[in-house]
Amino acid sequence: MTTRSELTAIVLAGGKSSRMGRDKALLPVKGVPLLQRVCQSAESCANIVYIVTPWPERYQHLLLPDCQFVKEVFLSSEKVKIQESTENSILLPTSHSEGPLVGFAQGLAKVNTEWVLLLACDLPRLRVEVLQAWAAGLDNVEGEAIAALAHHPKGWEPLCGFYRRRCLPQLLEFINQGGRSFQQWLNQYSVKVLPLPAPEMLFNCNTPEDLASIQ
Numbered sequence: 472m473t474t475r476s477e478l479t480a481i482v483l484a485g486g487k488s489s490r491m492g493r494d495k496a497l498l499p500v501k502g503v504p505l506l507q508r509v510c511q512s513a514e515s516c517a518n519i520v521y522i523v524t525p526w527p528e529r530y531q532h533l534l535l536p537d538c539q540f541v542k543e544v545f546l547s548s549e550k551v552k553i554q555e556s557t558e559n560s561i562l563l564p565t566s567h568s569e570g571p572l573v574g575f576a577q578g579l580a581k582v583n584t585e586w587v588l589l590l591a592c593d594l595p596r597l598r599v600e601v602l603q604a605w606a607a608g609l610d611n612v613e614g615e616a617i618a619a620l621a622h623h624p625k626g627w628e629p630l631c632g633f634y635r636r637r638c639l640p641q642l643l644e645f646i647n648q649g650g651r652s653f654q655q656w657l658n659q660y661s662v663k664v665l666p667l668p669a670p671e672m673l674f675n676c677n678t679p680e681d682l683a684s685i686q
């Protein structure tokens with residue numbers, strides 16, 4: 472059984488929030504900013520929570536005890552070195568915000584546990600008991616699988632599920648070849664399909680209408 476001490480969480484908070492028109496991470500849902508709600512859920516499942524964001528100062532006041540920022544780096548016309556915590560280092564070019572896959576890679580480079588729980592910051596209906604039940608089953612995931620994710624008619628749900636730390640080299644290779652799509656990347660590898668007892672928990676709060684529907 473994968474316990475809390477054997478799991479790291481990554482929360483992504485760096486998108487444009489263009490459909491919402493303001494920063495989704497800061498939206499209050501039942502009085503608590505969305506990012507903080509997601510971090511609370513992440514803390515219930517993992518000992519360390521990395522918040523990957525280009526602007527940590529914006530969220531400093533929301534930081535919970537087991538959370539740390541990973542500041543996302545963008546350097547124009549230079550290469551950013553992502554140092555894997557153990558093995559080799561790999562060069563990753565960035566010039567501006569590159570989307571969630573690149574943010575995830577920067578967080579994953581910090582992880583030392585076998586499994587990591589990845590969460591978007593815009594999931595207002597997360598259910599801790601479902602995340603914990605999923606985590607408890609990770610020991611049974613066959614060795615070749617790089618991730619354990621829910622699947623729906625549009626494809627994988629990449630921003631609420633589990634990844635093996637050792638997928639980092641493949642991920643960096645895909646990114647360095649120009650790949651930016653979770654779906655394209657995942658389709659190259661074996662992924663365990665997680666049961667989905669609570670599909671509503673994957674609801675993303677993307678628009679003002681979404682926000683109104685959950686208040």
Ligand SMILES: Nc1nc2c(ncn2[C@@H]2O[C@H](COP(=O)(O)OP(=O)(O)OP(=O)(O)O)[C@@H](O)[C@H]2O)c(=O)[nH]1
Pocket residue numbers: 483484485486487488489490491495523524525543568569570571574575590591592593630677
């Ligand atoms: N760290 C990081 N997170 C990102 C980045 N792009 C998106 N995310 C996060 O990924 C999750 C899903 O983001 P989306 O809703 O697809 O994109 P968005 O840019 O936030 O919103 P839209 O502009 O409305 O598409 C959210 O938690 C975002 O904060 C990025 O470049 N870096």
